[in-house]
Amino acid sequence: MSDTFPGTFPFAGSSYRGPAPQYAQLREDEPVVRVPTAGGVDAWLVTRYEDVRSLSADPRLSRARACGEGAPRVGGTMHTTPEMIISLDAGEHSRLRKLVAGAFTLRKVELMRDRVQQVCDELLDEMAAKGGPIDLVEQLAVPLPLTVIGELLGVPSQDLRTFEKWARAFATVDDRAGGEASLEGLAKLNEYIVGLVADKRANPTDDMLSELVAARDEGDRLSEQELVTFGFTLIGAGFDTTANQLANSVLALVTGGGAEWKRLAEDPSRIPAAVEELLRHVNLFATDTSGFPRIATEDIEVGGTTIPAGAPVLLSLASANRDAAVFPDPDRMDLERSPNPHISFGHGLHHCLGKHLGRMELVVAIEGLVRRFPDLRLAIDESELPWHTGEINHTLTSLPVTWGD
Known part of the structure; x- marks a missing residue:
């Protein structure tokens, strides 16, 4: 087995339909391999399901080391700062996570279903009133x-679109421009949340950010910068990935004649x-990894290969979700697949x-879409769809759809 794969990460050929073709070869021949990256440093890329899952929960891989001063810059990955929850290791990560984890339990989320349904129905009413074609992303x-x-x-509704603009800029991972868009987005988000935190401190309301302000001020469990960073991290992570996954999923369902969409419309219980x-089949990640490298804190043996201490490590969730050892006929979209132990939400300490x-x-x-628009279809040819490049996710700029005659 060679210790260097001839190609630069991120590999060309990745799309929402699946990871770059190199991953199938790597899973078969070199599941743990050293690759050059667009950032100019080598990293170890892990591609098989069991290895990715195991290493995702391995405390010998440090996110904090990957975000610290002087850490190697792995190209094609997202800018993060040391105080972000996604940049922390076990103790510090758990301290922050437990402050908000209760709001995202399955029981609490189910209590939100009626409100989510109401918001969705209102948006679908507007969509029906406008008539097709419309942009489903917008x-x-x-x-x-x-x-x-x-x-x-607790973000004021009039601020949401402004926040969206900067959160998406923050998600930009285009290293060709030196990461300026991401850094500008980070600065703008920070500026906005500083103001919002000040407002919540003066006028607390019944929302999560007000609770975090109270945790900062009363229990001193957060530093001021942690509070600000936690605020924009939660908001950005809370909409961008879901927005992209929804748009890409609808696209996957309505292409190829729309047979899968029609089947769901006929039997919504399958949804x-x-x-x-x-979530397994549609490849959300533009780099085929979660976008967040880790650093090995000691030598780690994986499947007969040793990842040396100090080396950057990339875990390919997209490749893991196409591993034939776990998912029979993995490149086929099987909407009745069972069991389906995908790891699209990650695993271990940093699971979503x-x-x-x-x-x-x-x-x-x-x-809601299949109920209201059982004949939904693309309004333009798939080849004409605009994709936003340079983001951590495969992001459609717009998704024109129509229905009826």
């Missing part, structure tokens, strides 16, 4: 999760299982805090 995919997370955290398969909320929003949105 009409539903963005405003649904943005409204929900905004209300949960929860379909959402799980869409909002996974229950994201799942529920996807189910509610797709159920």
Whole structure:
């Protein structure tokens, strides 16, 4: 086995339909391999399901080390700062996570279902009143999760679109421009949340951000910068991934003649299982990884290969979700796949805090769409769809759809 793969990460050929073709070869021949990256440093790329899942929960891989001063810059990954929850290791991560984890339990999320349904129905009413063609990204995919997370955290409704602009800029990972867009987005988000925190401190309301301010001021469990950073991290993570997953999932369902969409319209009871398969099959990550490298704190042996201490490590969730050892016929979208132990929400310490909320929003949105628009279809050819490049996710700029005659 060679220790360097001939290619630069992130590999070309990744799309919402699946990871770059190199991953299939790597899973077969070199599941743990050293690759050069667009940032100019080598990283170890892990591609098989069991290895990715195991290492996602391995405390010998440090996120904090990957975000600290002097850490190697792995190209194609997102800018993060040391105080962000996604940048922390066990003790500090748990301290922050437990402050908000209760709001995202399955029981609490189910209590939000009626409100999510109401927001979705209102957006679908507007969509029906306008008539096709409409842009599904603008009409539903963005405003649904943005409204929900905004209300949960207490962001004024008139500020949501401004916040969306800077959160999406923050998610930009285009290293060719030196990351200026991401850094500008980070600065603007920080500036906005500083003002919002001041307002919540003066005028607390019944929302999560007010609770975090109280945790800062009364229990001193957060530093001021942690409080500000936690605020924009939760809002950004709470809508962008769900918005992109919803748009990409609808696209996957209505292409190829729309047979899968029609089947769901005929039997909506299949939608929860379909959402799980869409989470597995539709490749959300533009780099085929979660976008967040880790650093090995000691030598780690994985499948006969040793990752040396100090090396950056990339875990490919998209590749893991296409591993034939776990998912029979993995490149086929099977909306009735069972079992379906995908790891699209990650695993271990950094698994997605909002996974229950994201799942529920996807189910509610797709159920509403197939009920109201059983003949939904693309309004333009798929080859004409505009994709926003340079983001951590595969992001549709717009998704023109229509229905009826």
